Amino acid sequence: MVTPYGKLKLGWLLFIMIVLIVGCDQTTGPMDNTKKNNTDASLQRQQVQEDRDKMDDLIKIGFSMDTLAEERWLKDRALFKEAVKKLGAEVEIFASNGDDALQILQAETLIQNGIDLLVIVPHNAESTAMIVKKAHSAGIKVISYDRLVRNSEVDMYISFDNIMVGELQAKTIINEVPKGNYVYIGGPETDNNARLIKQGVFNILQPLIEKGDITIVYDQWTEDWLPKNAYANMEEALKANNNNIDAVIAANDATAGQAIDALAAQGLAGEIPVAGQDADLAATQRIIEGTQTMTVYKPIQKLADQAAEIAVKMAKGEEVGVESIVNNGKSEVPSLLLSPIGVDSENIDETIIADGFHSRDRVYQTTKK
Structure with missing residues (x-):
């Protein structure tokens, strides 16, 4: 026979058990949310890292220009940038406004920024040979765009005849x-x-x-x-x-x-x-x-498109076949010469x-x- 005291004690035990059970149920929600939040954060970090890896894998072309003071060079810049982007690469562009020392400094900056290939429109055909040498020292090939860099071992020359x-x-x-x-x-x-x-x-x-x-x-x-x-x-x-x-x-x-x-x-x-x-x-x-x-x-659209295509191929280490050779005073430069129109x-x-x-x-x- 259960005494009144025993009934009271049993009631308290039942109450304590219910509280414990409810307490356990209440704590599972926050724990699950914490786990979910940690998972989401981990996925976000993984996505950010994947995006960074993709950016690191992008071919980066440096474009060192003499000037943007003339109409045609503004067109070249826009067309080349668009052509490189269409090929899934990116381009960083500097213009030196006819300043030889500045063009060399800007080219050095591009090299330090981790470009895969340098395209240059030289202001001074002779002094920019230094840029080619600096790029080669960093393992970077150089394309001479529209104007030939003289007395250098520039890797490619793309221009009109x-x-x-x-x-x-x-x-x-x-x-x-x-x-x-x-x-x-x-x-x-x-x-x-x-x-x-x-x-x-x-x-x-x-x-x-x-x-x-x-x-x-x-x-x-x-x-x-x-x-x-x-x-x-x-x-x-x-x-x-x-x-x-x-x-x-x-x-x-x-x-x-x-x-x-x-x-x-x-x-x-x-x-x-x-x-x-x-x-x-x-x-x-x-x-x-x-x-x-x-x-x-x-037709500089054609020039920009061809230069972008060759630049990306060379940056990837792919072979580029050209038929023409131009002597720049030091080396026989593989060249692509397009035809102008009167x-x-x-x-x-x-x-x-x-x-x-x-x-x-x-x-x-x-x-x-």
């Missing part, structure tokens, strides 16, 4: 002026492309010079491609020859534009044929206006505009003013 650029300029101008006094406004002597373009021009002019049909009355380099220097050169040419000039060939559209401004100051713009190259928007507008005779169009008022629609390099509205907007 710049001798052909000069030949196209000269051929167009001698069709306009087969005889007369010619002015040549070159680029900077330190730019290998400027030398090649001039070589192409004189390949065509020299026979006519020797024949006596053409006289070069002024021939000068334009230091650093600066517009003010090109203007001063043309001004000096006009003054030295009492404005007795029949044709002008300029190394690019920026120098051609300054030559035309100097001619305009003498009331001669549109009277004297002028050649340029790069197909800058202002140059195409001058062609429509009639103050510039021609430009040389270099453009005048007759074919501007089917070349520059058809390619979307410039819109027809923008090219012809000068006629709407």
Whole structure:
């Protein structure tokens, strides 16, 4: 028989057991949540690490540019960056604004940042050989973009046939002026492309010079491609020859534009044929206006795409086959040389505009003013 005291004791025991059971049930929830939170955090850390590993696996291309002061180089930067991105790689870009020491410093920074390959548009064809040497010391290959780095063991050269650029300029101008006094406004002597373009021009002019049909009355380099220097050169040419000039060939559209401004100051713009190259928007507008005779169009979309494709392949250690070789004064450089296109008022629609390099509205907007 259970006494009242025994019933009370049994009741307390039952109460304590219930409390313990409920307590155990209550503690399983927080413990499970803790485990879940720990699992989630672990997964997050794992995902972050995987993302970092993917970033580390990305091919990193360094792009060291001379300048962004001219229209065409802004296009090159944008097109190259887009092309590299499409190939699943990334690119870091610096521009030195024509400062040799800064370009070397920027290239060193790119190397220190862990790039897999360096692409360079040299300001000075000679001094940038140091950049190639520094990159090679770090086990990094170098592509020379559009302009050749001289006296170096650069691994690849990708450009247009710049001798052909000069030949196209000269051929167009001698069709306009087969005889007369010619002015040549070159680029900077330190730019290998400027030398090649001039070589192409004189390949065509020299026979006519020797024949006596053409006289070069002024021939000068334009230091650093600066517009003010090109203007001063043309001004000096006009003054030295009492404005007795029949044709002008300029190394690019920026120098051609300054030559035309100097001619305009003498009331001669549109009277004297002028050649340029790069197909800058202002140059195409001058062609429509009639103050510039021609430009040389270099489809830089193709250049940027090819350079990006080769850069990524080389960075991965893949073989790149090219047929051309260019001597840079020290080594035989594997080279890819694309063909430029001479453009005048007759074919501007089917070349520059058809390619979307410039819109027809923008090219012809000068006629709407």
